[in-house]
Amino acid sequence: MDVLDNLAQGFELISTWQSLTAALAGLAAGIVIGALPGLTATMAVAVLAPFTFFMESVIGIPFLLGIYKGAIYGGSIPAITINTPGTAAAAATALDGSALARQGRGRLALETSLVASVIADLIATFVLIFVAAPLAAVAIKFGSPDFTMLYLFALTMIAGVSGNSFAKGAMSVGLGMLMACVGLDPVSGYQRLTFGSIDLLGGIALVPLLIGMFALSEILIQAEKHGRRKLAEIDGADQGRGLDLRTFRRLVPTILRSTGIGTFLGALPGLGAEISCWISYGVASKRSKEPEKFGKGSVEGVAAAEAGNNAVCPAALIPMMVFGIPGDTITAVLLGAFMAQGLLPGPLLFQQHGPILYGFFAILLVTNVMLLVFGLGAIRYLRHITRIPPGLLYPSVTVLCFAGAFAVNNATFDWIVMVAGGVAGYLMRKTNVPIPPLVIAMLLAPGLENNIRQSLTLSDGSYAVFVESPLAAAILILTLTVTVFFTWRSFHLTPTPQPPNPSEEARDNEKDLDTQATRHGHRRCRHGRRRRSDGRVPG
Amino acid sequence: MRKSLSDRLIAVIALAISAVVFLALPHDVPGTSLATFADMESAAFFPMLAATLVGVSAVMLAVGSLNTSSRRADDDVDAIGPRPVLMVIGFCIFIPLIHGLGMVTASAITILVLPLVFGYRDYRWILPLAVLLPFAVYGLFEKILKVLFPHGAVF
Secondary structure (H helix, E strand, C coil): CHHHHHHHHHHHHHCCHHHHHHHHHHHHHHHHHHHCCCCCHHHHHHHHHHHHCCCCHHHHHHHHHHHHHHHHHHCHHHHHHCCCCCCHHHHHHHHHHHHHHHCCCHHHHHHHHHHHHHHHHHHHHHHHHHHHHHHHHHHCCCCHHHHHHHHHHHHHHHHHHCCCCHHHHHHHHHHHHHHHHCEECCCCCCEECCCCCCCCCCCCCHHHHHHHHHHHHHHHHHHHCCCCCCCCCCCCCCCCCCCCHHHHHHHHHHHHHHHHHHHHHHHCCCCCHHHHHHHHHHHHHHHCCCHHHCCCCCHHHHHHHHHHHHHHHHHHHHHHHHHCCCCCHHHHHHHHHHHHCCCCCCCCHHHHHHHHHHHHHHHHHHHHHHHHHHHHHHHHHHHHHHHCCHHHHHHHHHHHHHHHHHHHHCCCHHHHHHHHHHHHHHHHHHCCCCCHHHHHHHHHHHHHHHHHHHHHHHCCCCCCHHHHCHHHHHHHHHHHHHHHHHHHHHHHCCCCCCCCCCCHHHHHHHHHHHHHHHHHCCCCHHHCCCCCCCCCCCC | CEHHHHHHHHHHHHHHHHHHHHHHHHHHCCCCCHHHHHCCCCCCHHHHHHHHHHHHHHHHHHHHHHCHHHHHCCCECCCCCHHHHHHHHHHHHHHHHHHHHCHHHHHHHHHHHHHHHCCCCCHHHHHHHHHHHHHHHHHHHHHHCCCCCCCCCCC
């Protein structure tokens, strides 16, 4: 009953026109950005996060949560209408969504996508509400050795599942940890890796770096393509009959199953919506009575993919809020925004800022209703968003990036950090070195270092402290096991050469997703479709 | 460039970064040596741990790129195109331009120039955007959020 009481207080807290307007504005902005191919959800949250630093947390964070939700849903619109997923998380939606649109059943695909998204998000939000607080109550009893091992496990997982090479993932983690060390040592006060620069004494500013790595690097990638974007709009993409009750009833088991998968995967560090959508899609095709329709216009396929990716959004907030471990890159940016608002994620967050947190949970529920109403009303107009030319879009985003990066600390040096981050991000994407491990390691490193030091201080320098606690020992064994597995996989997984995709349009569409797909090392081998020449497939 | 060669290049760069950290730390934290690695409470321990991780993963990557099976399925890595290089040069010019001319003027110039890199030349749309967006950003940040952008010679 405590949870419901707290939730009621949360609703009271956010029942102001400012909070609700911010959430609605964020949702609308997120849908628009998500619907634009090339603009990712992470990019949207990173670029717009600095706006919220000047707002109260009950206004700023709802805005960002709205963007997050809107962008993940918005990605399905171009996936259905122009066969180009707006975000990597909507890649699986494109398979059946665009096929349905070609058959003149685009409206059914768009409405299925919306309804599945809303239901999945709603259920996952309830899981977040009922799991997060009890988990935090347990986590508060964790000691520093337990947290040390938990951070190590999270970093190992992120290094292992991001991209197709464990070595590159681990390297990215190491670089992130190094970047977090720049500045003054919190205990001794010694300068570390500042190379005599006064600007680096305070460390590397996180938000400008994130804007550079996620937004500027994407702009550089798009510039390389010369703004080339195939907008082969499918005739009648929003035509035909919508989702009726009979079809909806048939989809309920698929939506619920995919929601379960998305919620579980979202709560694990490193496995974001991009992976969840494919696993949900794969399981749905296996369990379907009409598996032959998958890839050729299956409504179940659209529902599975969309429920799978949208369930991740609230679920990824569980490790972020309870342990301070972001589940994916978007929650990593959100973590930065929480910290900027003075809300330090971790088990104490529920004790110190309980009412505000329940306010955020309430806003997650409210935005679901908003998404449904807004989506149903605007569904046939949303596809026009994809017509905005990249030549106007990316210069505008560039200006917003510079404004946002400066706004964080009012420091010119942050522009240099952002541009350097952009160049580094671009080179990392080109060479398939995953960016998420770097960002997440940079966020986790201070906590990891602090917990290592605390553990050793408590144990008078004895390393046995890391195996004396049963929980720490169990997590250590788990970490070592996954490390051995990922290392083995790196050396023994031989890629299979495949013939190139004949469709230039499909190749272009896939290229948009390549960076994300390789980051997560995901394969659609089971379906035997669209493998790349290195044996990996986008998505 | 072949993927295996690119991987080896990444490994060399990562090893160099790792070496720089090990060389720089004794200047930053007095009394630091390789033996400090055993002292987890030292200020140098964590950067050393991170540098070691970078170094070890670089060696793993280099060894992996020499692996016969990965060489057999060696892909090409896309070369860096001229447009991203031009864009980065543009970004580097943009920063002093903001100080020289002011945020609004520099943003307007950027919006006028950047579409060309994307092959977009419809100035019926570019011109209004170049006027409206910088003023919108100025209004939002300076007037509402009270963030003071650098004001240069113009605006």
